[in-house]
Amino acid sequence: MQHDLELISVGKTYSDGTVAVSNFDLKVAKGEFVAFLGPSGCGKSTTLRMIAGFEDITEGEVMMMGRNVTHLPPEKRPTSMIFQNYALFPHMTVRQNVAFGLDVKGMAKAERNRKVDRILDMFDLEPYADRKADRLSGGQRQRIALARGLVVEPEILLLDEPLGALDANLRRIIQNELKLLQRELGITFVFVTHAQSEALGLSDRVVVMSNGVVEQISPPRELYRRPATPFVADFIGSNTILRGRSVGTDGPAFGRIDTAVGLIDGVGPAGATMAVIPAEAFRIQPQHTPGEVHLPGTLSARRLVGAVGHLKVRLADDTEIAVEIGADRPEVRALQIGAPVTLGVDPASVTLIQA
Numbered sequence: 001m002q003h004d005l006e007l008i009s010v011g012k013t014y015s016d017g018t019v020a021v022s023n024f025d026l027k028v029a030k031g032e033f034v035a036f037l038g039p040s041g042c043g044k045s046t047t048l049r050m051i052a053g054f055e056d057i058t059e060g061e062v063m064m065m066g067r068n069v070t071h072l073p074p075e076k077r078p079t080s081m082i083f084q085n086y087a088l089f090p091h092m093t094v095r096q097n098v099a100f101g102l103d104v105k106g107m108a109k110a111e112r113n114r115k116v117d118r119i120l121d122m123f124d125l126e127p128y129a130d131r132k133a134d135r136l137s138g139g140q141r142q143r144i145a146l147a148r149g150l151v152v153e154p155e156i157l158l159l160d161e162p163l164g165a166l167d168a169n170l171r172r173i174i175q176n177e178l179k180l181l182q183r184e185l186g187i188t189f190v191f192v193t194h195a196q197s198e199a200l201g202l203s204d205r206v207v208v209m210s211n212g213v214v215e216q217i218s219p220p221r222e223l224y225r226r227p228a229t230p231f232v233a234d235f236i237g238s239n240t241i242l243r244g245r246s247v248g249t250d251g252p253a254f255g256r257i258d259t260a261v262g263l264i265d266g267v268g269p270a271g272a273t274m275a276v277i278p279a280e281a282f283r284i285q286p287q288h289t290p291g292e293v294h295l296p297g298t299l300s301a302r303r304l305v306g307a308v309g310h311l312k313v314r315l316a317d318d319t320e321i322a323v324e325i326g327a328d329r330p331e332v333r334a335l336q337i338g339a340p341v342t343l344g345v346d347p348a349s350v351t352l353i354q355a
């Protein structure tokens with residue numbers, strides 16, 4: 001199957017010797033929405049700029065629609081890029097800003113105007129068409145940047161933290177618009193963000209990066225359910241991580257590790273040394289269920305945030321475990337701080353990883 005975008009062992013070493021990205025492999029299908037997520041400095045923007053052609057690739061290859069574009073300049077690639085600061089020309093009107101990419105291509109005036117009008121209409125920008133770009137609000141500028149990126153009809157739209165400058169409310173509104181737009185146009189989106197909720201809420205798959213390497217590429221739900229590395233387990237969601245040593249199991253379905261708080265069964269490879277348990281996987285004071293892991297401890301903190309109860313339970317070895325449970329559960333309200341509690345967890349929601 002041909003992919004819209006393929007990165008093959010892509011790497012980048014800057015001229016000062018900084019290794020920003022190494023061995024990046026990725027295949028993106030047509031119409032897919034992929035987010036690069038990771039802490040500041042992990043190499044997200046460098047990778048996006050290499051895809052766009054703004055940054056030389058020092059290792060590996062980039063393919064687009066089956067063509068090798070590794071050494072092509074940005075304007076020869078079927079991509080369009082939207083920057084965090086929008087990079088609009090402040091003294092040009094909205095219309096001139098949007099038309100810019102078509103002018104660069106030398107498109108005939110009539111065709112250009114038709115395309116610009118259509119896209120201004122699509123983004124509700126017609127009323128501002130003749131206003132200078134610096135006389136507009138953040139949300140309006142954001143729409144111009146999107147309109148400008150899309151008017152050239154790219155196969156792949158690259159977005160570098162495009163919502164970073166917006167306040168939380170506007171950010172949510174434009175997130176929704178972005179998702180609808182992407183579905184409607186069927187364009188492939190590659191999006192860079194360090195906001196987890198954005199990456200997890202918008203994309204079909206997330207590429208989690210740290211220190212220039214890919215940690216995991218998965219649909220958002222899978223990152224929560226089955227983190228593949230210690231970094232992802234720590235970075236995504238709210239997990240308890242227990243270290244131990246691998247021991248034999250009774251059945252083939254689960255692995256088992258021996259930790260300071262007892263034996264923990266979970267899903268993962270033989271030889272795993274770490275159990276990852278999501279905060280929402282714990283049950284409080286469970287009935288005895290065969291196969292379930294039980295951990296005795298004492299309640300050390302309780303905080304109710306809307307419909308969610310955030311509890312902390314301290315185990316015998318002083319490990320503190322984060323538990324999230326419906327705030328309306330009777331056991332949440334009945335327990336006093338310091339009270340003994342037992343936590344239960346189904347091994348199917350425990351992930352064992354090799355660390």
Ligand SMILES: Nc1ncnc2c1ncn2[C@@H]1O[C@H](COP(=O)(O)OP(=O)(O)OP(=O)(O)O)[C@@H](O)[C@H]1O
Nearest residue numbers: 014016018020039040041042043044045046047194
């Ligand atoms: N022009 C450059 N020369 C040398 N090193 C650079 C250059 N640009 C970026 N770097 C380094 O490369 C690494 C990756 O940077 P990059 O901007 O890709 O990270 P990022 O994940 O996008 O971070 P942020 O979220 O802060 O934008 C960092 O260590 C950064 O300091």
